[in-house]
Amino acid sequence: MLTPLTQTAIFILHDIANGGTPENIPMYKLFINTVSELLRKLEIxxxxxxxxxxxxxxxSSYKLIRPCHxxxxxxxxxxxxxxxxxNHPTQEALYASYRNAANKLGVINHMTRVYLSEIKLNDLF
Incomplete structure (x- = not known):
């Protein structure tokens, strides 16, 4: 449900909140060329x-402007x-990864899928 790039941005904010020590190195490696761009967008x-x-x-050169909460x-x-x-039903991994937010994200995913299934091609022409 959360794209890999969104997950990377979440990890960046988490690590900045914890003093700037990268704890999520595997995710950063997936988007190493994008981290500086994400930092720029988050700053803007x-x-x-x-x-x-x-x-x-x-x-470690960055600080959150507001607390995470x-x-x-x-x-x-x-x-x-x-x-x-x-585009896919909610995976169990979401619940393990995002604890409190997982239930809300699961509902959003389900309801979005229900509403999208009710929009027929004729409605789009």
């Missing part, structure tokens, strides 16, 4: 700020230009 969206402009490539998934998705992937 005023979710993070750079405190050491000479080391912009280091997560005040940053919504919607804000994150809008900041990075991503979307929810509701």
């Amino acid at each position: 969206a005023c979710l993070i700020r750079c405190t050491d402009t000479e080391n912009r490539e280091l997560l 005040q940053i919504s998934l919607l804000e994150l998705l809008e900041a990075i230009g991503e979307h929810l992937d509701c």
